[in-house]
């Protein structure tokens with residue numbers, strides 16, 4: 001169909017996992033970057049945001065909002081959602097756990113004293129989340145059903161973000177480390193991690209300032 005258009009801030013936030021899925025699915029997309037309150041207010045008056053929130057993804061003549069709904073649509077459409085009901089249940093458990101961890105990272109730029117939160121992220125990552133994936137990757141090369149799924153994409157995204165904040169955090173998780181090595185050989189992922197891709201950089205002060213101005217908080 002016609003082009004896919006993402007409307008979000010010029011940063012990762014809730015949209016980055018969507019960018020990862022589209023990249024792995026090999027789907028080209030364009031971006032409308034929200035940098036001013038006026039842009040957001042026009043979206044509201046045009047009635048484009050069902051709950052007055054972004055991410056907004058225009059795809060297949062639909063204006064999708066709600067990150068989970070958007071990712072479910074993409075994962076189903078591009079065969080990243082498992083081969084049957086039970087595999088999908090596993091994929092959903094892994095996905096929700098990874099989203100919980102990524103949400104903890106996502107809010108860091110918006111809190112005044114992130115240090116204690118970073119310590120908590122480190123503890124939860126090492127004691128609650130990463131051991132699950134280390135065990136799941138003891139033998140299998142993909143998390144679920146012997147094939148690439150959205151769970152693998154979210155694990156790669158999350159593990160790379162963790163290492164940005166906590167270098168060396170994967171030193172006790174060799175299976176995840178070698179999983180990263182395999183996944184980054186995927187041509188679509190190699191391209192997305194390379195220069196000039198649509199991948200967004202770590203949040204900076206400009207991003208935080210724009211989000212606060214656009215959303216007026």
Ligand SMILES: CCCCC[C@H]1O[C@@H](O)C[C@@H]1SC[C@H](NC(=O)CC[C@H](N)C(=O)O)C(=O)NCC(=O)O
Nearest residue numbers: 013014052053054055066067068106107110211215
């Ligand atoms: C303290 C955290 C602040 C984060 C602010 C935003 O920057 C991103 O990093 C996260 C959010 S995204 C922007 C936010 N969107 C959501 O919260 C969407 C939540 C929805 N359940 C989804 O999953 O898509 C927004 O539009 N709010 C307007 C407002 O509700 O009136």
